[in-house]
Structure formats: C-alpha cells, structure tokens
Amino acid sequence: MITNFITWALRNRILVLLIATGVTLYGVIAVKNTPVDAIPDLSENQVIILTEWMGRNPQIIEDQITYPLVSNLQGIPKVKNIRANSMFGMSFVFVIFDDDAEIYWARTRVLERLNYAQRLLPEGVIPTMGPDGTGLGHVYWYTLNAPGYDLGELRALQDWYVRFALQTVDGVSEVSSFGGFQRQYQVVADPNKLRYYNIPLVELNRQIAANNNDVGGRKFEQSDIGYIIKGSGYIKGIKEIENIPLKTVNASPICVKDVATVQMGGDLRLGIIEENGAGEKVGGIVIMRYGENAKDLIKRVKAKIPEIEKGLPPGVTIKTAYDRSDLIDATIATLKNAVIEEIIVVALVLLLFFLHVRSALIVIVTIPLSVLISFIMMSWFGITSNIMSLAGVALAVGDLVDAGIVMVENAMKSLSEEVES
Numbered sequence: 001m002i003t004n005f006i007t008w009a010l011r012n013r014i015l016v017l018l019i020a021t022g023v024t025l026y027g028v029i030a031v032k033n034t035p036v037d038a039i040p041d042l043s044e045n046q047v048i049i050l051t052e053w054m055g056r057n058p059q060i061i062e063d064q065i066t067y068p069l070v071s072n073l074q075g076i077p078k079v080k081n082i083r084a085n086s087m088f089g090m091s092f093v094f095v096i097f098d099d100d101a102e103i104y105w106a107r108t109r110v111l112e113r114l115n116y117a118q119r120l121l122p123e124g125v126i127p128t129m130g131p132d133g134t135g136l137g138h139v140y141w142y143t144l145n146a147p148g149y150d151l152g153e154l155r156a157l158q159d160w161y162v163r164f165a166l167q168t169v170d171g172v173s174e175v176s177s178f179g180g181f182q183r184q185y186q187v188v189a190d191p192n193k194l195r196y197y198n199i200p201l202v203e204l205n206r207q208i209a210a211n212n213n214d215v216g217g218r219k220f221e222q223s224d225i226g227y228i229i230k231g232s233g234y235i236k237g238i239k240e241i242e243n244i245p246l247k248t249v250n251a252s253p254i255c256v257k258d259v260a261t262v263q264m265g266g267d268l269r270l271g272i273i274e275e276n277g278a279g280e281k282v283g284g285i286v287i288m289r290y291g292e293n294a295k296d297l298i299k300r301v302k303a304k305i306p307e308i309e310k311g312l313p314p315g316v317t318i319k320t321a322y323d324r325s326d327l328i329d330a331t332i333a334t335l336k337n338a339v340i341e342e343i344i345v346v347a348l349v350l351l352l353f354f355l356h357v358r359s360a361l362i363v364i365v366t367i368p369l370s371v372l373i374s375f376i377m378m379s380w381f382g383i384t385s386n387i388m389s390l391a392g393v394a395l396a397v398g399d400l401v402d403a404g405i406v407m408v409e410n411a412m413k414s415l416s417e418e419v420e421s
Contacts, residue, residue: 030372036385037324039386048130051127062091068120069121111129133290137289142284143318143319144162144282151181152183156183158282159182176285178284178285184265188261188262193260204260207256217230241256242255299325332385335394339397342367346367
C-alpha cells in the first residue's frame, strides 16, 4: 500500500503540491483562529447555582434550600454528579455534566428545573445561576487608582459604572467587584422606643420599603397641552428616610427618626483587598466566557478601558493588577523560538551529513507542514493553543525529523545502488 501511494505521488507531483499548498493555507487560518491561552482548561463541565438567604445558619440553609434544589435537579440528562455546599446565608449547588455536553444546553436544562424547584423554596428566596465561565476564566484584574477618594465612593463607582461598561465587551461573562465598602443606608432601631410606640419591627421595614417607590400617574390635558403626572418617591438621602411617617399618636406623626437612627455605612465585609502593601484597593475581575480566546478578549478589554476612563471623576484611573496576556505571550514566544531553533539545527545537520540540498529540503519542509496539520487537528477537536499543546508540538518535531531522515537516507541509498548497478 505504501509503495502504491509513493508511486502515485511521484506520478502526480502537481496534485501533491496543490494539496500541500491547500493544507498550508488551511493551517495558517487554523493558527490564527485557534483560541490562545497560557494553560489548558481542565475544569469540569459544570453549572453553579447560588442562592442567598442572609441571616440563616448553615443547617437551615441545608434543609430549606440546598436539599430541595439538589433533589429536584436529579434526573437531568447527561448529569455526572451533583455537589452542594451550605454555609451561613448562602447555598452553592454544583451540577457537573458529562464532558461532551454543550455548556449552554446544560444551562438551559438547569434553568428549566430551577423554575419548578423555586416554588419549594422560602418566600423571597430566588436561586441564580453562576456566570458561563470556568475556573480559569479570571483573565484580567484591575484596580481603581484614585488618591483622595474613600473606599465607599470607589466601590460605588466600580459597581455602578466601570463594571457595567466592561460587561459590554464581547466575550466577557461577568465582571466581579472586590474591595471597598458597599455603601448602604442603615436604620438602627431602638427596641425600647418601638415598644413604647407599639410599632413592630416588621411595620418599620414595610413603611420604609413602601416609601421608596415612584408612583405612576396619568396624562392631564389643559389648554390643548398634555402633561404627564407621576409621583417621585425614591429615597435620595438620610433626611428623607428619617421623615418617613410610621403612625399617628394624638394627631402627631411618629417618624422613623423618633424610633431609630439612620446613617450611611458599609455592608459587612469578610476580608480586604490590598495591593503590594500600599493599602486597600477597589477593583474588579474580568471573567472570560466559556470557549473564548483569552488573548483576544484581553485586547478588547484594554481597548475599552480608555473609553471608560473618560467618564471617571478627575484623578481616577484604571490600573492593571493581573494580565494573563503577558504569560500567554511569553509562552508562545518561548515555544516559537524552540521550534525555529529546531528547524535551523536540523537543516544544518542534514546539509552537513547529506551534502545534498534537495534531500535536506524534503525533511525540512515536513516540519512546518506537520506543525500546521497539528493546528488543523487542534481546531477540529476544540483544543486551545496553550503551554501543554504547544510543548507537545515542539517535542514532536524531533520524531518527525527522525522519520524523515530515515526515509530520505533509504531513498538515497536505493537510488545510489541502482546507479551503480
């Protein structure tokens, strides 16, 4: 069979050259389109479900949230395993699918079950799915460099401006904020005053929530001019909360300020983010969507940052804290240099031992052609260009050279024997 194939190739040289040219062009396209990352993504094919119910202990979370969710998620097609973790105020459920399950198909199946399982959860508790990323999706970290601003202002700026702007970048699954204080209005009730005025704590919460709302009106026409009427009731400051009426006693209104203290504070924190020992920082983590090209995504994020900085307050800039593209570029450069050096060394050795340029070129041409074929196969099977796959290509060059040398040497020996005879 091999003899017939060699004979056919020798008789159809032009066709063989056309096939090699087509493979070369296809390989170049595959090299450009193959996703590039520093390390291979070996994380499991999973969907994460997060449910918050603040103030409850882990046992209640386990009994009323985690167990109902896990029980109703059983039976989804292609599910390999379901794991769960209950902690104070939060429940995590990890639905692990088979490796051949398409991730967005899996998320759709989980969402269908969540719609049914939600009726079994306590009132007001809504489970949410995690981002469509993987454990290696944290490709870019940044901090807000802003001398003179407090951590609460920076966290509000990050949550309500920078994060939303970066989420518009193609390929970004989520932008997770870290550091600083999440600013909030805090109402500290005095239990003695609540008891004196006979106002339950539930009523205090209800009145504050009811007075933080806009009310729709109607269209009012006067002198052939239409006016849109609405009631603006969103809370914009501490004074507005303090003046919310709760009840009336002897024709005198009892307001929030009479039974509680209202202040601006930060949410409870479980840790801090510090950068190089220079103090606390506020920033975010850009999470890459499943299957995206990490290098291209980071380029798009960097191109978006100058546009975002135009809308930041004076003195606030975005500083890179971690950029995986540096590691990606270093990995690709190292392996690229290794392959080029191998090709040069092999060419010199072949020219030295064969003393025949055409014979050496036969072996030399097989090296880049085989590398391009490897990228074509990587593209077909969805393998990214990372330190493991590229290192395998670099190591395989030696085996390719060995086989080429044996074949060319055998051919030269056979030709020389026929000439002598």
